[in-house]
Amino acid sequence: MPSIKNKMEGNIFTQKNHPINNRGFTLIEVLIAVSILTILTGLIAPGFSFFKKQSTLESATQEITQTLRLAQNRTLASEGDTNFGVYFEANKFVLFKGLVYSASATDNEVHNIDSSLTISSINFGGAVAYVVFERLTGTTANYGSLVVRQASDTTQNKTIYVDQSGIISLAVNPASDTSRDKDSRHVDVLFSQSVKTATTLALVFPADSITENVTFQTYLNAGKTEFSWEGTVTVAGQEQKFMIHTHSLTDSAALFSIHRDLRYNTKAVNINLDDQNLINYAADGTVTDGSSAWSGPAQIQ
Numbered sequence: 001m002p003s004i005k006n007k008m009e010g011n012i013f014t015q016k017n018h019p020i021n022n023r024g025f026t027l028i029e030v031l032i033a034v035s036i037l038t039i040l041t042g043l044i045a046p047g048f049s050f051f052k053k054q055s056t057l058e059s060a061t062q063e064i065t066q067t068l069r070l071a072q073n074r075t076l077a078s079e080g081d082t083n084f085g086v087y088f089e090a091n092k093f094v095l096f097k098g099l100v101y102s103a104s105a106t107d108n109e110v111h112n113i114d115s116s117l118t119i120s121s122i123n124f125g126g127a128v129a130y131v132v133f134e135r136l137t138g139t140t141a142n143y144g145s146l147v148v149r150q151a152s153d154t155t156q157n158k159t160i161y162v163d164q165s166g167i168i169s170l171a172v173n174p175a176s177d178t179s180r181d182k183d184s185r186h187v188d189v190l191f192s193q194s195v196k197t198a199t200t201l202a203l204v205f206p207a208d209s210i211t212e213n214v215t216f217q218t219y220l221n222a223g224k225t226e227f228s229w230e231g232t233v234t235v236a237g238q239e240q241k242f243m244i245h246t247h248s249l250t251d252s253a254a255l256f257s258i259h260r261d262l263r264y265n266t267k268a269v270n271i272n273l274d275d276q277n278l279i280n281y282a283a284d285g286t287v288t289d290g291s292s293a294w295s296g297p298a299q300i301q
Contacts, residue, residue, distance in 0.1 A: 053116065053150055060113050061148050061158045061170065067095055067111060068131065068160075068168050075133040085132035088122050088146055091115075101130045113148075121147040123297075124162070131162050138166040143192055143253070145296065159299060163253035164192055187258050187287055188247065189279050190296035195254045196224045203242065204270040205235050207283075216273070225249050227256075232264075240265045260285070 064086075071084035080097060087094040087101040094101065095109040102108075113119065122129050124144040131142045143164040149157030161169045201214040212233040219229040228245040243259040258271065260281055268283045276292035287298045 053153075053156065056114050056116055057148065057150060057156060057158060060117050061160065063111060063113075064093055064119075064148065064160060065168055065170065067093060068162065071095055071131070072133045072138050072166055072168075075135055076138050078135060083132050083135055085130050085142075087130040088119050089129070090118050090120065093119065096130075099132055116151055117148060118151045119146055119148055121145070121159075133166060139164060139252070140166055145190065161190060161255065163190065163248070163250060163255075165250040165252040167248060167250055167253075169248055169255065186300070187260075187279065188299040189256045189258065189290065190253065191256060191273065191276075191278060191292075191294050192253045192296065193276075193294040194251055195227070195249065195273060196220070196251065198273050200274055201229065201244065202272040203233060203240075204272060205233075205240075205267050206270060207268055208236050210235050227254070235267045238266055240267055240269070244271075 068086050071086050074080075074084040075082075082097050083099050085096055085098075085101065087096055092110060092112045094111070096102070096105060097107055098105075123146070124131055124142040128142055131140055133140050140162060141164075143162050145159055145161045147157050147159050158170060161167075163169075195216070198216040201216050203212040203214070205211070210233075212231075214229055214231070216227070220227050226246055226249055230243040230245075231241075233240045233242070241261055241264040245257055247255040247257055249255075256278060258279060260269075262285050265281075265285070266283055268281060270280045271278045271290075276294060277290040278292065278295050279290045279298055280288040282288070287300060289295065289298050
């Protein structure tokens with residue numbers, strides 16, 4: 001009869017030499033595992049790249065708006081008994097002191113944006129590429145807008161507006177869908193003049209000699225900070241549907257948002273506020289900027 005010691009040694013020997021315990025990975029298994037990891041990496045990497053680009057765009061936009069507000073706050077606080085402004089170039093923006101930007105000023109605060117981004121469509125009145133805020137009021141004579149966009153994809157961008165009253169706001173322009181047939185238009189228009197006493201919003205259909213007048217004050221809220229109208233106009237037996245409202249409305253400017261759906265609209269139309277032309281549409285939906293000196297460029301959303 002074998003001893004307990006021999007039995008234990010036999011068990012240990014059997015466990016050490018059991019084929020299951022000595023089995024390793026085969027070359028085929030390793031190749032399969034590597035292939036799966038490669039496929040997963042290929043699927044995940046583009047998503048990470050997209051979100052990284054979007055995050056970079058968002059961060060740059062926030063930094064610019066915060067710098068504009070900082071310049072405005074420093075001006076209102078009479079810091080250094082002077083005005084402050086922000087100057088813009090394609091690859092940077094600069095916080096500066098005074099009424100006019102000087103590239104050689106030693107106290108300029110330069111902010112370089114990420115190399116994947118660019119600042120474009122800088123429009124603050126003529127050839128001026130900066131915004132300077134007024135002391136005591138925080139308003140500005142350099143009102144307008146600029147676009148921050150990805151250098152490799154112009155459809156990924158954000159628009160920053162600065163209105164005459166000093167309000168700083170954003171408008172987002174999503175990815176382009178020019179490759180498909182559109183059935184609607186959503187357009188933003190900045191009107192750089194007070195609309196709080198406006199009387200008539202007119203939809204003029206020139207080809208049919210029809211004008212639909214909307215009483216502006218009826219659709220202006222009690223605080224005169226928001227306008228909203230939606231309606232249908234019958235032109236030559238065809239219904240034309242519109243929705244017009246404001247994203248912002250101040251003492252000196254209003255950012256209008258106009259929805260004109262091509263599923264229901266087949267007529268050319270000019271949209272006027274009192275005697276000022278805001279925006280124009282051709283029958284096929286093509287947009288033309290308004291002729292009023294206070295109407296900014298149409299921003300297709």
